Amino acid sequence: MQCQKWWNLYQLVDVKNAFLNGELEEEVSMDKPQGYMHQQYPNYVCKLKKALYGLKQAPRAWNHKLVEYLVV
């Protein structure tokens, strides 16, 4: 019984890299990271699907994700 609770709580708190899991609603394009060129598509840009550190809407995306998780 105890063990089960522990496990539950642990699940609640520990989400790895939660910040990077937030999904973006807007379309944001970003340059490719320095030093990493895709050999097939050298001139393409990254269209972000998930949040990155430094984005304006990153905390919002994270919060959205969290609320989603907690409510559902």
Added chain:
Amino acid sequence: MCLHVHVLDELRTKLDSKSEKCIFIGYAIEQKGYRCYNPNTKDLKGSRDVFHELFPWYGKSKYVQEEVEQEDEIQVKKEHNESKTPISSPKKEVSPWLGRLRGKPSQDEKTIKTKGKEKIEDEKQLWIEEPTQNEFEEIQTPGVRQSSRVKYPVERLTYDSFVAKHYAYMTEIIKDKEPLSFEEANLDEKWQSAMDEEMQALIENNTWSLVLRVEGKQPIGCKWIYKIKRNTDGSIARYKARIVAKGYAQKYGIDYEETFSPVVKMTTIRVLIAFAVSKMVELVSTC
């Protein structure tokens, strides 16, 4: 030490002297100033308006002049001759005196100091004929206060004051430098592998898809940030590279619509703690 204490205007008439000679006892506690004793009137007083012939800002008086001349008779040097100029030009006289008082320590200075000591001791005997002589001798320090001060070097923060463990920790921390740019990091194998790791994680997380650049829409930049993650003892846990988007280049309405700053409410934490306590479970925070 004999001081000239200013007498207030109200306490003297036109022909009285503007100051009276007193003995310097110390510093007044109840006011900002010197504490002086007048042996003639047997009066103890505190005053800020005080001078002594040896004060550097006070032009050299007869008293000092005499002393220098006496010395000149013993040691004939060019320097000394300069200060022999007559009293009529006090400004010129101040500088050689100051120069020797504060300048490089030479034999001259030593002799001056001892001379001054003798002089003041004479003075003391002149002034004190009371049985309280011993008391004064204890308090009085011969010589100019300013010059007799022992100058200690300014103590700066040094590593010496730390415990060996802290010392080791600090040296460990400043030993390695985190690279500031990609070019810098790319020279090092461990940073390269750190970047590979991060890229791998981002791709696995399906963070982005590669698309053709849309005409008229400027992609925002991104940057590598390098961080050394450490254990509590300062040893290196891992090298971490991280991609950071240059969010400052984002424009409202184009790159984002709404932002949000999550703020924790204290009640939320209290509820969590209360919950944990009531269910007898342990809280572990991971960061």
